[in-house]
């Protein structure tokens with residue numbers, strides 16, 4: 001926004017008034033003078049000196065009077081009702097707003113949603129492509145209504161009706177998924193291609209129509225769920241604010257310590273089109289090495305160092321300056337890893353972060369946690385933190401080297417954003433440390449639970465990427481020896497007997513509790529995302545000596561030690577470490593066919609996906 005209302009303390013105003021009055025001063029002063037340059041005697045000189053003194057004295061008196069008038073005029077311009085406001089505060093609030101508008105963080109508007117009753121929000125989206133330079137490098141990206149990263153803000157209980165038109169020029173299909181929402185009663189709008197819907201063909205439209213649950217709020221996001229469009233920018237934030245409008249007669253402030261909210265969509269970025277990247281991976285010559293990204297973008301911005309480009313891959317690159325993050329005290333940062341492969345560490349040297357929630361509004365016990373580094377956030381995962389202190393400095397994001405199997409000389413692991421604080425801050429954390437690190441794996445929930453030792457059903461899964469000769473040594477992702485490809489018509493419209501050989505879909509009886517033991521036989525880790533559900537993470541395990549897997553039907557005791565039945569965190573996207581497993585517990589109370597897949601785009605698109613059917 002370029003509009004900035006003029007305030008009395010604007011310099012331009014002062015200069016204009018000063019000029020006007022200095023002119024009047026000079027003419028008045030002239031009339032009081034008695035300069036006579038015809039005859040010169042000593043007494044004349046004395047008289048002239050005295051006269052000049054009187055003149056200067058009068059001018060001084062006049063200047064003070066005018067200054068008083070100016071101050072009076074200035075005071076009288078203050079708006080009514082602003083008693084106690086001082087002009088510097090008003091300047092601060094204007095420049096504060098301007099700096100917020102210029103911040104790389106996407107400004108959220110909770111107050112537009114938390115005090116109103118649930119409603120229906122309508123959107124009309126036209127999906128197309130265009131060439132942009134997110135990090136300075138020209139690339140074809142996906143657009144919604146000619147813009148990137150369209151944001152949805154809502155409150156619990158809202159109904160969303162999104163009319164999506166596929167206007168992508170080259171005949172590509174698309175579908176959209178609402179990551180983390182339970183989609184209760186709306187399985188057919190979940191946007192999982194081949195499972196809950198057929199793709200939206202070029203030139204066609206589809207209307208997504210679903211209601212956010214009354215008890216659902218938090219940091220969600222929408223993204224393409226067909227082909228590789230997510231990696232070329234077809235995603236955005238979907239923020240569901242917790243209402244304080246619980247009782248029409250009472251407003252309850254549920255977030256008293258949070259004053260502002262900003263959204264950070266941050267993830268790895270490839271300079272080639274994602275379909276080229278996938279084609280590079282899905283050939284024998286990649287030897288199963290996942291493509292290492294080239295860059296990182298935050299809310300569609302980055303500052304790629306053009307000199308890092310390698311001769312083999314010349315780039316159309318313009319050098320950019322990194323955009324800064326402007327933070328006032330008590331700001332809630334909603335951080336989403338929108339990337340395709342890289343896990344992220346987030347650092348605020350000299351400042352402190354307090355964890356609030358993970359994934360879709362799962363509150364964590366963070367009352368004593370003040371850290372300057374959190375990690376690692378995997379693709380698909382979210383983290384809300386409150387940023388405290390005001391030491392200025394930097395906001396840093398480091399890509400984890402985990403899952404990078406070769407060196408990409410074009411990539412910088414660290415991306416640094418200038419961090420500027422609001423000048424007025426009475427809340428300064430005193431426990432500042434630059435070494436405190438929070439491992440997100442160790443988070444516990446805000447309130448403990450008491451889960452049964454055993455679920456009613458246990459599903460054992462084995463995930464693995466393989467290069468098999470009958471698949472021409474092209475790397476494929478498998479779960480239990482099935483590699484997924486989308487089926488048409490989608491599973492939701494078929495009898496189970498009509499599922500093809502690429503569908504692994506265990507059946508779960510409604511309202512039963514289920515444990516999923518998800519083994520990972522790979523040398524790298526997989527962030528698995530389940531649609532339609534949050535699940536408890538009862539335990540994770542990783543080893544260097546064996547496969548690290550666990551089959552509870554063979555050995556009752558898990559190699560990673562007893563399951564956590566008291567303080568397991570809930571999530572919708574779980575990090576499953578290499579040579580290990582994760583044990584997940586859910587109550588199957590949301591009927592439908594729900595996709596379960598690795599959120600590393602290259603693994604998902606090469607087959608590491610399945611579904612559960614709750615009926």
Ligand SMILES: [Cu+2]
Nearest residue numbers: 526598600603
């Ligand atoms: Cu994976």
